[in-house]
Amino acid sequence: MAVFGRLSLRARLTVAATAMAAVGLAVGGVLWLVAMDRALLGALDETARRQGDDIATLVESGRLPDPLPGFGVAVAQVLDGDDRVVASTPGGDRLTPVVAGDDLAAVRSGAAIDIDGTRLGQPEPLRVVGIVTDTAGEPRTVIVAVSLEEQQRSVRFAKIGVFGGGLAITAALGALSWLVIVRALRPVDRLRGGAEDISGAGGGHRLPVPAGGDELSRLATTLNDMLRRLDAAAARQRAFVADAAHELRSPIAALRTELEVALAHPDAVDPHDTAREALVEVQRMARLVDDLLVLAHLDNPRPLRRDELVDLGQLAVEITEGVRDGRVRVRVDSGGEVFTRGHRDSLSRVLRNLVDNAVRHASSQVTVAVTGDDGAARVSVADDGAGVRPADRDRIFERFARLDDARDRDAGGTGLGLAIAREIVVSHGGTVVVEDAGPGARFVVTLPPARATIGAPEAVS
Known part of the structure; x- marks a missing residue:
């Protein structure tokens, strides 16, 4: 997180957008692979059951050939009630059933199971389904085992495609996100540049307003309105300070003149007249200072109590x-x-x-x-x-x-x-x-x- 925090805003936004896209693609890819795997297994089970139904039809009609027709399956067997092999496809074991025990009970109940292909000398695993039937009142079970080689090959190719395609799409989305974010933040750079050109003295400078009327445009307009108000307030403050200084200078100058004359010509000036005239100037300054304090209070954003x-x-x-x-x-x-x-x-x-x-x-x-x-x-x-x-x-x-x-x-x-x-x-x-x-x-x-x-x-x- 510390490294991420040191990245630029563009980089953080790009990384975040790319990461979200990668997570979305990964989740979508996994769900698609799971759905594909189940669909292929379902199709394989349907094919095996259909072929088992064909063999069961032969069993029920009493025309069971030996060996059984293969129909492209790996192995097909017909078991009697004692789990002995009655008939088998070429290449199948005529003595030992493909499945036995719990596996045989599972396929008889309608389930489809996976077994190791080495039982039949094959490198790929097998998918086994069972069809329960009878002939002349004697129970028979048709076992059909098909190879999972094609299904697993298809899933492997799909995984490679999802992984490679996901990387390519993620990279493309990352590049596109970078370009879009850079373009979207370009007006922010212009606003920053415009802000650097504005000094504290005002001068009427304004921020550039991006075209389009979007959020950045409205932000720039709002900031320009604020700058306009700040310039007006600064101008009023400067004028107020200048006027106040000018107004205070006059009574101070008059008071200073009275005192300097009294000190320079003590015999020619009546002290009472000097004090009276100085008091007039002091009172004038007091009224001015009092008014300035009132205006400063009124300029305070806190409103007056009106209760x-x-x-x-x-x-x-x-x-x-x-x-x-x-x-x-x-x-x-x-x-x-x-x-x-x-x-x-x-x-x-x-x-x-x-x-x-x-x-x-x-x-x-x-x-x-x-x-x-x-x-x-x-x-x-x-x-x-x-x-x-x-x-x-x-x-x-x-x-x-x-x-x-x-x-x-x-x-x-x-x-x-x-x-x-x-x-x-x-x-x-x-x-x-x-x-x-x-x-x-x-x-x-x-x-x-x-x-x-x-x-x-x-x-x-």
Whole structure:
């Protein structure tokens, strides 16, 4: 087995296929030889019995000649009730029966037996059958012995033919199996070669797809789809890392500048102003790092737990009460109790991000509306600001997306709030879109509805 395991896949498959073919041929050959041997013996017995019947007819008619006609048999004898030879073919013993004792009893019962040919001075064994008859009320037994030489010669030739033919067929099947397996595995070699050309950096390379639409073709298609997804994920990761590095560089550079100026000109800089400005940059970095951690958690394939019953109206009130901006008035318009099932903290982050985004871009007012029906639970956040152009309504949900000067980092955003909101909503089986509020923009979150039940459990963390 160790040697077999060191062989190539082609060799192992060829050896296995050839071995199975050889075993099948061997079993078939043995069964055929056994059937042939029995058929020849049956034919030989039938011939001997037919000749014995002819002699028995002569015995019953009282016209028994002496010597008996041979009919091509080796020896034929007629025995009386005392097992004495009454008549025999030429060359047969006229004193001693061909068989005696148990052998004679067996042939009288209808069996056919084999005996050594040396009893009659012949090199080949003999096949003996017996026919029981009588004449004038006296029992007679006709013994017919025929040579097995022709039968054994035929069996020997058949064995040689089966052995030689089996070897030839096995060799031919082995060669054919090798050719078929080599041809079948050729696409695998091409796939392996294509895989060697693909580097970890991606680059859009794909595996060659074999023609024919078979299992290998479907495997190559599946692997190419996987490579396409991996390339897309790698591209997103590289872009994300580059954007994150770029976003972190700005507050770090600003903080470094503040500290260097304070150290270089201690008399010209107010320490409190320096600390306050440094704190602003630190808070900006903290928000960015926090958003990056949230996105990393959302990118985890493990889904969020969605086993909490969440009152969206109550959640909207809690979020708006935490808004501290005297420039913009935030109000909640709830049409009754609207429930969904989801991760409460994540849904709270969605509303907080949407409300913060609306407050930053509103002129004077932000409206949070909660509505529900049998088909969906909806939360809309509308502002009366400049709005979002139709061409940008998909792009604003991309990570680090900023559309214009009014939506830059100085406004307090990290460029990740809307991306985080969309990721969370999608993970909850919902959608988020932006519409024209006339004036301003309206973000609409649609989630699967849920019914509140009496005695429902509190939110699960």
